[in-house]
Amino acid sequence: METLSWFQIIAAMAGRFLPVWLALVVTFGLSISFRRRLGLYGKLFDSPVGMVGFGIVMFWVFTAIFANWIITMDPLAQFSGSKNAVPGSALRAPVDGGYTHLLLGADHVARDVFSRMVMGSRVVLQIAPAATVFAFMVGITLGLPAGYFGGKLDTGLSFLANLVLAFPVILLFYLLVTPEIVQTGIPMWFAAVLFVFPIIFFVILFNSRFFTNPARRNLYVGVVLVLGLWAYSGLAFNLDPLGVWSMDPNLLNVFVSVVFVNAPGTFRIVRGMVMDIKTRDYVAAGQTRGEGPWYIMLWEILPNARGPLIVDFCLRIGYTTILLGTLGFFGLGVSPESPDWGSTIDDGRKLLSIVPHPALAPALALMSLVLGLNLLADGLREESLKD
Amino acid sequence: MLLFILRRLGVMFLTAFALTFIVFSLTNLQPNLEKLAKSEASVRMTDDQVVSWIANNGYDTPMLSRYAQWLGVLPGWVKTMEDGEVRGRCIAKGADPAAAPRYCGLVQGDWGSSTVFKKPVSEVLGRSLGQTGWLMLTVMLVMVPTALMLGVLSGMREGSRTDRVLSTFAIVTTATPEYVSGVIFIALFASATAGLSPLLADWGWISGKTLFMGTATSAMDDITFWNFALPVMTIALYGIGYIARMTRASMTEVMTAQYIRTARLKGVGFTQVVLKHALRNALIAPFTVIMLQFPWLLNGVVIVETLFNYKGFGWTLVQAATNNDIEMLLGCSVVAVFVVLVTQLISDVGYVFLNPRIRLA
Numbered sequence: 001m002e003t004l005s006w007f008q009i010i011a012a013m014a015g016r017f018l019p020v021w022l023a024l025v026v027t028f029g030l031s032i033s034f035r036r037r038l039g040l041y042g043k044l045f046d047s048p049v050g051m052v053g054f055g056i057v058m059f060w061v062f063t064a065i066f067a068n069w070i071i072t073m074d075p076l077a078q079f080s081g082s083k084n085a086v087p088g089s090a091l092r093a094p095v096d097g098g099y100t101h102l103l104l105g106a107d108h109v110a111r112d113v114f115s116r117m118v119m120g121s122r123v124v125l126q127i128a129p130a131a132t133v134f135a136f137m138v139g140i141t142l143g144l145p146a147g148y149f150g151g152k153l154d155t156g157l158s159f160l161a162n163l164v165l166a167f168p169v170i171l172l173f174y175l176l177v178t179p180e181i182v183q184t185g186i187p188m189w190f191a192a193v194l195f196v197f198p199i200i201f202f203v204i205l206f207n208s209r210f211f212t213n214p215a216r217r218n219l220y221v222g223v224v225l226v227l228g229l230w231a232y233s234g235l236a237f238n239l240d241p242l243g244v245w246s247m248d249p250n251l252l253n254v255f256v257s258v259v260f261v262n263a264p265g266t267f268r269i270v271r272g273m274v275m276d277i278k279t280r281d282y283v284a285a286g287q288t289r290g291e292g293p294w295y296i297m298l299w300e301i302l303p304n305a306r307g308p309l310i311v312d313f314c315l316r317i318g319y320t321t322i323l324l325g326t327l328g329f330f331g332l333g334v335s336p337e338s339p340d341w342g343s344t345i346d347d348g349r350k351l352l353s354i355v356p357h358p359a360l361a362p363a364l365a366l367m368s369l370v371l372g373l374n375l376l377a378d379g380l381r382e383e384s385l386k387d
Numbered sequence: 388m389l390l391f392i393l394r395r396l397g398v399m400f401l402t403a404f405a406l407t408f409i410v411f412s413l414t415n416l417q418p419n420l421e422k423l424a425k426s427e428a429s430v431r432m433t434d435d436q437v438v439s440w441i442a443n444n445g446y447d448t449p450m451l452s453r454y455a456q457w458l459g460v461l462p463g464w465v466k467t468m469e470d471g472e473v474r475g476r477c478i479a480k481g482a483d484p485a486a487a488p489r490y491c492g493l494v495q496g497d498w499g500s501s502t503v504f505k506k507p508v509s510e511v512l513g514r515s516l517g518q519t520g521w522l523m524l525t526v527m528l529v530m531v532p533t534a535l536m537l538g539v540l541s542g543m544r545e546g547s548r549t550d551r552v553l554s555t556f557a558i559v560t561t562a563t564p565e566y567v568s569g570v571i572f573i574a575l576f577a578s579a580t581a582g583l584s585p586l587l588a589d590w591g592w593i594s595g596k597t598l599f600m601g602t603a604t605s606a607m608d609d610i611t612f613w614n615f616a617l618p619v620m621t622i623a624l625y626g627i628g629y630i631a632r633m634t635r636a637s638m639t640e641v642m643t644a645q646y647i648r649t650a651r652l653k654g655v656g657f658t659q660v661v662l663k664h665a666l667r668n669a670l671i672a673p674f675t676v677i678m679l680q681f682p683w684l685l686n687g688v689v690i691v692e693t694l695f696n697y698k699g700f701g702w703t704l705v706q707a708a709t710n711n712d713i714e715m716l717l718g719c720s721v722v723a724v725f726v727v728l729v730t731q732l733i734s735d736v737g738y739v740f741l742n743p744r745i746r747l748a
Contacts, residue, residue, distance in 0.1 A: 159398070163405055168682065168723040170689045170701075171716070174708035175410065180418035322564045329566045329690065330705070345566055349694060353601040356574035356581045363567040371562035378558065 004088030004101055013103055013114070019066040024058055040310070043383040050379015056372025060365075063118060064125040071115035072099035075339045082106040084355045087113075107344070107358035108351055116339040117361045123340035124369070127251075128320040131258040132313060135320075137198040138259065139266025144297040146267070147274025158271070161264035169261055170326065176257045177333040179250075187253040191236040194259050199228035208294040254333040258323055262316060269312055273305040280304075307384035311377045318373035325366050341366045392736065399728045403721065410720045411454050414713045420446050423711045427502055443468065445476060457499065457717065459492020493721075499714030503706055508718040511703060516722065518607055519688055519699035522618065525610075526684065530623040530630070531677060537627065538634020538673065543661055545639045554635065560628030565690040569621040573694075577601035577617060603697040618695045622687040626680050630673055637672035641665045671741045678734035682727040 004012065014021075028045075035042035044050040063070060073079070081092040085106040094100040104113040146154040164172075181187060202224040210217035234245025235252070247255070277283065278301065286296045327333050328342020336343070341362035348359025413419070424440040425432060432440065441447055445464045455461035456476055463476030477491035491497040498508035541553035563571075575582035576599040584597040600614040641647065642665055650660050689701030696702070700722070707715035 159402075163402055166402055166682070166724055166727045167406060167409075168685050168689075168704075168720070168727075170686055171410070171704060171708065171720060171723065174705070175413040178419075180416065180422055180711075181413075183418045184416050186416075318562065325564060325566060326686075326690065330693070342566075345570060349566075349570060352570060352573050353578045353597070354580055356570070356578050359570045360574050363570045367563050367567045370564070371559060374558050374562050 003086070003090060004103075006088070009088045009103055012101070016070050016072065016103070016114075017063070019069055020059060020062040023062040023066070024055065027058060028055070040307075040380070040384060043386070044376075044379055047379040047382050049375050050383060053372045053375025053377070053379055056368055057376055060121050060369045060372070061125060064122040067118050067122050070118050071112075072101075072103060073112040073115045075111065075115040075119040076337055077112075078110045079106060079112070080110065083110045084108060084351065084358075085110070086355075087357055104361050105355075105357045107347060108355075113344075113358050113361050116344055117341070117365050119339040120341045120344060120362055121365065121369075123334075123338060124321055124324060124366075127255060127258070127324060128317050131255055132262065132317045132320050134194060134198065134255075134259045135262035135316070136266050136309075136313060137201050138194055138263040139268075140270050140302070141197045141201045141204075142263075143267045143270025144274055144302065145293075147271040148278055148293060148297050148301070150275075154271070157267065161267045164260070164264045165268075169323065170330070172261060173257060173327055173330070173332055176260070177253055177327060182249050182253055187249070187256050188236060190256040190260060191252055194256060194263070195232055195236045199224065199232060202228065204294050205298050208292055208298055250333055250335065254324070254327060257333075258320055258327075261323065262320060266312070266316070269308070270305070273308060274301055277301045277304055307381075311381045311384070314373050314377035314380060318370040318377075321366065321370055321373070388739075392732070395732050395735070399732065402728060403724050406724050407717055407720055408454060410717055411457065411713070412450060414711055414716055415446070415450050415453070419711050423502065423713070426710055443474065445474070455492075457492050457714070459490050459494035459497070462489040463491050498718050501707070501712050501715040503710045503712045503715060508714050511715065512700075512718050512722065515698065515700045515703040518697065519692070519701065521610060522615075522622070522688065522692075522697065522699060523684065525615065525619045526622045526626075529619055530626050533623070534627045534630035535634055535670070535673060537631040539638055539661070539666065539669065541631070542635035542638025542642065542669070543665075545642070550635075553631070557628040557631045557635070560624050561632070562628075563625065565621050565625055565687045566694065568624050569617070569691060569694045572599075572617050572621055573601050601695075603695040607698060618691045618697060621691050621694075622684065625687060626684065630676055630680065633676040634669065634673045638665065638669040641669040644668075671738070674741060675734045675738055678730045678737065681730040682723075685723055685726060 031038065031042065032045050035045045044054060079091055079093075079102070082089065082102060083106065085102050087105040088101060088103065089105060090101050091099075102112050102114070104117065107113055107116070142157055146157045175181070176187070176190075203221055206220035206224065207217060210220060230240065230242075231245045234240025234243075235247050238246055238249075240246060274297070283296055283300060286300055291300075324340065325342035325345065328338075328340050328344075329346045331343065331346055334340055334343055344362040345359050345366075348356075348362075352359055420441050421437050424437045424444075428436075428440050443466070445453075445466065448464055452461055453464075456463050465473065465475035465478070467473050475487060477489065477497075478487040488495070496509075498512065500507050501511050504511045537553050537557065541550040541557075544550060560568075576584065577597045578584060578601070579597055584593070587593045587598055598613075599617050601617075603614050603618045605611075606614040606618075647660060647664055650664050651657075655664075685701075688699065689704055691697070692699050692701035693705055700719070703715070704719045704723075706712070707719060
């Protein structure tokens with residue numbers, strides 16, 4: 001069995017990504033034909049930059065979804081004799097019916113680089129968007145009243161936000177994401193505080209809108225409380241009676257730290273936008289009609305701030321991806337076996353000047369995902385400014 | 388103005404107190420102290436020995452009082468061991484306990500001693516900050532002019548081909564974190580098996596094996612282009628994109644202003660308009676951005692110094708954090724917080740000087 005040439009490697013990789021290509025074609029086909037009825041999402045397909053960004057992001061999303069079909073080897077398996085093998089080299093002892101080549105070579109303990117890169121996308125895309133959503137929930141729930149009421153509340157919350165922002169991110173990670181901290185149970189308390197915000201947000205959201213119609217209000221708030229507290233008990237305290245919601249303590253630690261670092265940034269943006277929007281006439285009109293402050297904040301100010309918030313959301317997922325990579329790069333939080341991109345870069349960098357490919361593959365993957373998110377944000381900004 | 392600065396200084400000290408206290412309490416958690424005991428004395432200690440080590444070294448006193456001792460507002464702890472030896476916070480090993488000062492903390496100018504480096508924190512910090520200072524200075528010298536030039540060039544004629552190319556470049560660099568660009572740079576320029584170096588060595592253009600050096604350890608004594616260019620480029624690249632985009636936004640805004648049109652209509656040449664009328668006003672906004680980049684540079688410095696094995700501030704921080712070196716970490720966080728807050732203050736004050744339309748309350 002001989003080593004594949006670069007052309008063969010690229011062709012083989014493109015073939016492995018077949019499910020992704022099909023899914024991309026379907027997504028783009030449907031979206032472009034119905035784009036006039038899809039609001040801001042549809043308008044995205046008028047901007048080439050946005051389309052490219054969306055394409056790259058969806059490529060990685062579909063890769064994460066179909067990862068089981070794309071990988072050629074078990075990402076944790078070690079293949080004897082293939083230590084630091086160059087891209088395209090053949091396996092010494094291929095399994096019958098299994099894949100015969102290491103498409104992107106092997107790393108320093110002879111694991112397949114290609115499969116690890118593909119599986120890594122799953123780790124990153126599971127944590128980054130979810131962590132960003134939580135950070136947004138915290139930022140919005142605190143930023144709205146801080147901007148709207150101002151005064152002491154604003155001063156206090158802004159001081160706290162600036163405190164977190166003044167912390168060097170890496171020092172914070174080194175202090176928060178260690179096995180010792182997991183022992184003390186601090187991440188659990190962090191989670192207990194941070195995970196309560198989504199529940200508060202949705203309760204206030206429905207209550208302020210439907211409190212004149214108690215039947216519907218009770219239904220919505222009840223559903224939120226049941227679902228929310230169920231997930232809350234499982235995620236934060238690992239006490240879910242049914243065992244559906246649970247989180248590995250190390251993963252919880254990483255997740256909570258990333259949310260904690262991101263929330264103050266969102267808080268500042270939301271607060272600034274609320275301070276701007278609350279001077280508008282329609283807010284004054286709402287106040288004269290006797291609408292409650294939370295109704296004005298959540299149903300009048302927030303929808304009008306959505307454009308910049310969506311753009312910031314995309315950028316922030318990218319930033320969170322970079323943060324997760326940083327954590328992996330310093331070997332914090334995740335298990336050493338984990339195929340996430342940051343850890344694989346860290347693994348590969350020790351032999352970087354002799355065998356660069358194990359570090360290069362995840363590095364380029366991470367870079368392309370963040371680039372896609374930045375381009376997507378740019379496209380969205382361009383299109384949302386056109387209204 | 389004076390009131391504003393005083394108030395900001397007050398907030399700054401409050402923030403610094405809060406942050407150092409958080410660092411102090413996190414590093415003084417019981418599991419962290421046990422880890423420290425095991426790494427300092429012996430890994431195979433029994434639980435009882437760990438407890439007695441913690442007590443003998445004064446870590447069993449209440450945390451608040453120890454924080455106050457570190458600050459220097461409470462006298463340092465003193466203890467008499469069973470064998471009659473007197474140990475204390477302010478008593479150096481083997482020194483006469485009677486001659487030791489009662490207070491030794493930040494207020495007295497004593498930063499404590501590092502358990503990893505076995506040296507006073509101030510000495511380690513001073514040396515590593517010196518190293519990082521050179522790195523930062525070079526980064527600034529490369530980053531700021533490049534970024535401003537790129538931003539001005541692309542914002543000068545919005546939508547032109549130059550603008551498109553430069554904007555794409557800026558977006559790509561903001562999407563490349565330091566640990567990615569560092570890896571790519573080393574693979575391209577400093578690898579004996581991949582990238583440019585093997586080609587150049589084949590052609591006989593370079594005498595060594597690689598074009599650039601993959602580590603910057605030698606730059607600590609003697610900075611040369613070949614050992615310093617890659618770390619500097621790695622840090623600078625990430626910032627360039629961001630500053631360039633801000634400059635571009637500010638430049639495009641200025642170029643649509645009335646006075647630029649007036650100047651053009653009077654018949655002033657395009658170059659003159661850009662250099663004399665637009666540039667000055669367009670550079671106000673990037674000034675803030677550049678100042679606010681400092682905290683982010685700190686991040687980049689930690690990554691790059693680890694990647695290139697350059698023993699500066701970032702490297703020290705990582706060493707201190709992995710070994711739970713309490714006083715070293717506190718020293719590092721004081722420095723980091725100081726850098727962040729001072730640059731924020733400078734950016735606010737400088738903004739007022741640059742833009743006379745803004746008044747501070």
